[in-house]
Amino acid sequence: MVIKLYNTQTRQKEDFQPLEPGTVKMYCCGVTVYDYCHLGHARSYIAWDIVRRYLEYRGYTVNYIQNFTDIDDKILNRAKLEGATMEAVSNKYIQAYFEDIRRLNIKDANAYPRVTEHLPQIIELIQELEQQGIAYAVDGDVYYSVKQFNDYGKLSGRQQEQLQAGASGRISQSDPDVIKKKDPSDFALWKAAKLGEPAWESPWGKGRPGWHIECSAMVRSLLGNTIDIHGGGGDLVFPHHENEIAQSEGATHQPLARYWMHNGMVTVSGEKMSKSLGNFTTIRALLDSPLDPMVIRLFILQGHYRKPLDFTDEAIASAENGWNTLKEGLLFGTEYGEKLGFKPDEKALIDDDAISRFTTAMDDDFNTPEGLAVLFELAKELRRDRNILIHGGEINTSTEQLQKTWQTLRELATVFGLEAHPVETLHATSLPGEGGLSDEEIEVFVQQRLEAKKAKNYGESDRIREHLKQLGITLIDQPGNQTIWHR
Numbered sequence: 001m002v003i004k005l006y007n008t009q010t011r012q013k014e015d016f017q018p019l020e021p022g023t024v025k026m027y028c029c030g031v032t033v034y035d036y037c038h039l040g041h042a043r044s045y046i047a048w049d050i051v052r053r054y055l056e057y058r059g060y061t062v063n064y065i066q067n068f069t070d071i072d073d074k075i076l077n078r079a080k081l082e083g084a085t086m087e088a089v090s091n092k093y094i095q096a097y098f099e100d101i102r103r104l105n106i107k108d109a110n111a112y113p114r115v116t117e118h119l120p121q122i123i124e125l126i127q128e129l130e131q132q133g134i135a136y137a138v139d140g141d142v143y144y145s146v147k148q149f150n151d152y153g154k155l156s157g158r159q160q161e162q163l164q165a166g167a168s169g170r171i172s173q174s175d176p177d178v179i180k181k182k183d184p185s186d187f188a189l190w191k192a193a194k195l196g197e198p199a200w201e202s203p204w205g206k207g208r209p210g211w212h213i214e215c216s217a218m219v220r221s222l223l224g225n226t227i228d229i230h231g232g233g234g235d236l237v238f239p240h241h242e243n244e245i246a247q248s249e250g251a252t253h254q255p256l257a258r259y260w261m262h263n264g265m266v267t268v269s270g271e272k273m274s275k276s277l278g279n280f281t282t283i284r285a286l287l288d289s290p291l292d293p294m295v296i297r298l299f300i301l302q303g304h305y306r307k308p309l310d311f312t313d314e315a316i317a318s319a320e321n322g323w324n325t326l327k328e329g330l331l332f333g334t335e336y337g338e339k340l341g342f343k344p345d346e347k348a349l350i351d352d353d354a355i356s357r358f359t360t361a362m363d364d365d366f367n368t369p370e371g372l373a374v375l376f377e378l379a380k381e382l383r384r385d386r387n388i389l390i391h392g393g394e395i396n397t398s399t400e401q402l403q404k405t406w407q408t409l410r411e412l413a414t415v416f417g418l419e420a421h422p423v424e425t426l427h428a429t430s431l432p433g434e435g436g437l438s439d440e441e442i443e444v445f446v447q448q449r450l451e452a453k454k455a456k457n458y459g460e461s462d463r464i465r466e467h468l469k470q471l472g473i474t475l476i477d478q479p480g481n482q483t484i485w486h487r
């Protein structure tokens with residue numbers, strides 16, 4: 001079966017065929033690093049993580065690139081507020097990004113280009129556009145002349161006339177930008193330096209790039225003129241992605257992306273969750289509640305990536321229930337495999353029918369809710385027998401069938417990045433009886449947790465912290481990888 005995906009540009013599902021058989025070049029717009037990531041960002045990057053994991057599961061090699069916007073007005077404003085440099089602010093939130101996103105088990109990109117590292121490529125691209133008469137310089141600024149690009153509007157479906165009418169109605173005629181622009185819908189590729197702001201040398205004098213040009217330059221420099229999949233949130237279709245197309249295709253005369261994919265918004269009472277609106281819940285606040293990171297993943301997977309997803313306490317509670325069911329299923333073999341006589345080398349025991357239903361769902365534009373239904377069926381089968389085992393009853397299902405169901409569930413959960421950790425085994429092996437854990441035993445856990453953190457296995461380190469918390473022991477992380485604890 002071929003994978004079908006919805007292409008925003010053609011407004012229909014299409015067969016997925018990468019430019020080079022077997023490999024996928026994929027680029028997704030990254031965060032502007034001026035604050036902690038919220039659940040909306042988690043959704044976007046989990047959506048691309050699933051697309052990537054599923055393509056890999058289907059045998060493709062995926063080269064996945066995601067940028068960091070580290071030059072921007074919002075970062076500058078934050079730097080003023082924090083009394084720091086733009087670089088210090090972006091470094092702080094890039095580090096926070098990695099901490100949060102890795103806890104959600106999102107795989108690292110193959111590269112994370114930053115704007116500050118791509119100034120030469122950006123300048124070169126703007127120069128090419130200028131030479132081709134598509135860009136023009138005015139007093140140290142450079143603008144893109146939208147009228148020069150016939151295909152402008154092909155992604156968002158907006159017509160040039162509409163755009164101009166809209167833009168001229170919206171913009172104040174005394175705005176210096178408007179005075180310099182030949183046409184109200186033109187947009188900035190390069191902005192002349194303002195007093196006291198970071199600036200870089202360029203053929204047009206000192207300044208900094210506009211927002212849209214960075215992605216065009218980075219895609220080209222890291223992946224080439226045409227990529228297979230370009231992703232981002234639906235809020236980026238216009239103007240950001242429309243402008244990326246205008247810049248890249250205006251310069252290269254080749255399609256920028258074969259498929260454009262957009263995720264729906266996480267909303268709060270129907271409104272987009274956003275830093276600017278202040279109605280956001282950060283990933284770290286949710287995880288400190290404490291919530292198993294897999295509950296957030298499951299909450300997101302329960303919706304189709306293109307649809308809006310409303311964030312409510314009830315939805316999270318329901319995902320928590322769902323995760324408990326899946327987790328029990330995923331740990332079934334760990335808990336009962338030995339007792340039931342599972343054979344460790346029987347890896348090939350897989351339920352082909354379940355796999356086929358799962359791939360049918362995922363081949364249809366990454367339908368994770370339907371894919372999840374298959375995981376739940378398998379987990380519920382295991383739960384039925386688990387309940388019988390807990391109550392000392394006799395089960396009728398054959399060992400082979402149980403091992404098959406369990407291994408299939410685990411395989412599919414891996415495609416969804418869902419990982420369960422056996423807290424129970426910690427209890428079983430190390431609970432000392434009435435007196436609680438000894439100091440030495442706590443130290444062993446603290447060491448294990450530090451090792452897990454070093455290996456960036458945040459799921460494991462969170463699990464150990466939570467386990468100790470349940471035993472009344474609090475861990476406090478200190479600078480320099482030190483952890484102190486108290487009862």
Ligand SMILES: Nc1ncnc2c1ncn2[C@@H]1O[C@H](COP(=O)(O)OP(=O)(O)OP(=O)(O)O)[C@@H](O)[C@H]1O
Pocket residue numbers: 029030031032033039040041043044231232233234235236263264265266267272273274275276277
């Ligand atoms: N509420 C949301 N739901 C889904 N995706 C989102 C949401 N908010 C942002 N994204 C996506 O996350 C990615 C990074 O976004 P970016 O850093 O530009 O955030 P932003 O849109 O500036 O944030 P905000 O709107 O919160 O100020 C983009 O692809 C964007 O579309």
Ligand SMILES: [Zn+2]
Pocket residue numbers: 028029030215240244
């Ligand atoms: Zn972009």
